[in-house]
Amino acid sequence: MVNKEHYMEICLDAKNNYEQYKKEAEDFVVRTEYVSDKRYDLTPYWFERNHEKRGRILKKETDTFYGFDKDGKLRVTYCDELINGIGYTTYSDNQILTRLYRNGRIDSIKEITYEDGRPIRSVEFVTRHNLDINDAWLTDEEYIYEQERLVKVICPKYSEPSQSLGLNRLYTYLEYNDNGELYKVLDGNHRILYINISKKEADTLRVEVKSELIDEMEIIVRDIRNKVQGKNVCFIAIYLHDDLDGIYDPVFHPGIEQVRLEQIEQKKDIYTIWASGEHPVNYQVGLRNKEILEKLQKLTMYWEMRGSWWIQGKKLWQEVAYTVNQQDYSENLLVTNDFIFFVDWESFDVKKGGLAKSVPEVKLEKLRAVGLLKKA
Incomplete structure (x- = not known):
């Protein structure tokens, strides 16, 4: 069971306090990085799991760029997932929360929950067209570890409109080489999504x-x-x-x-x-x-x-x-x-x-x- 009301409250707060979250995030930024395309994601192995190629760092200014704080943490994202989309990220002890706005209007939020210093769950809640809870949708990921290594990602599928947990789940499996480096990512049918070979x-x-x-x-x-x-x-x-x-x-x-x-x-x-x-x-x-x-x-x-x-x-x-x-x-x-x-x-x-x-x-x-x- 997922609590849509919880995420809707976060979205409403993001709407009402847009200027505050914008200023807080931008005040942290000490370095800007311009890229050819999306280059960073705060969920583990996002590019490998989605068989996406990372964007290249560029010297010239582009529409897609990132703002980092003095500790190298990502604070602001510009147009890396959504045209005219700007994300502002805050950090707490056990949570990372990104509020994504488009033209000043809240589009979605992504909440990543940590336990023992590693992410165990990520929920992206999208209100793209309006702030009606019945029109919103979400993506949920659970991260499973063995011996400190992420070995499985589970995406539960929820039944509308109750958002109760359905029978279907999507699985992604991760395998590592002898050096502990990610070697292979497989989907639920064990088809290869990513392979790390020279x-x-x-x-x-x-x-x-x-x-x-x-x-x-x-x-x-x-x-x-x-x-x-x-x-x-x-x-x-x-x-x-x-x-x-x-x-x-x-x-x-x-x-x-x-x-x-x-x-x-x-x-x-x-x-x-x-x-x-x-x-x-x-x-x-x-x-x-x-x-x-x-x-x-x-x-x-x-x-x-x-x-x-x-x-x-x-x-x-x-x-x-x-x-x-x-x-x-x-x-x-x-x-x-x-x-x-x-x-x-x-x-x-x-x-x-x-x-x-x-x-x-x-x-x-x-x-x-x-x-x-x-x-x-």
């Missing part, structure tokens, strides 16, 4: 994953064979949708020769002929090897924390496709003479060289020869 480790993992994916294509081919049941296949599109799991768990979509022949007979354009979505979706398959999936997920999250997950992920799959296109799969699958693997995605453009990084030139020439690609 560039050298990531490079080594990439080589390993690429090799294993190339071998795994034998399994993909067999799975597709079992699905299509004797139909000739003209391509296998490795479809990467625009989310993270599109990189570490893509869809393998076979193109059926009969569909292509009908398209050609109907004089469909080249875009339609290479659109994997024009072929039956019930023949799609995915990766089943859990070890490879986990390794690929680690790699994808490493790239995601550096802002390069899409570029690096697509590049890896194009290299895999390029390699397997040099192998013969005709013993395991009925394929056309011009059969290829290729990497497909939302903005894939076959006329602008979309196949070039997935397919060796000798096979591209074969496709050009039969009119399936524009001649170079």
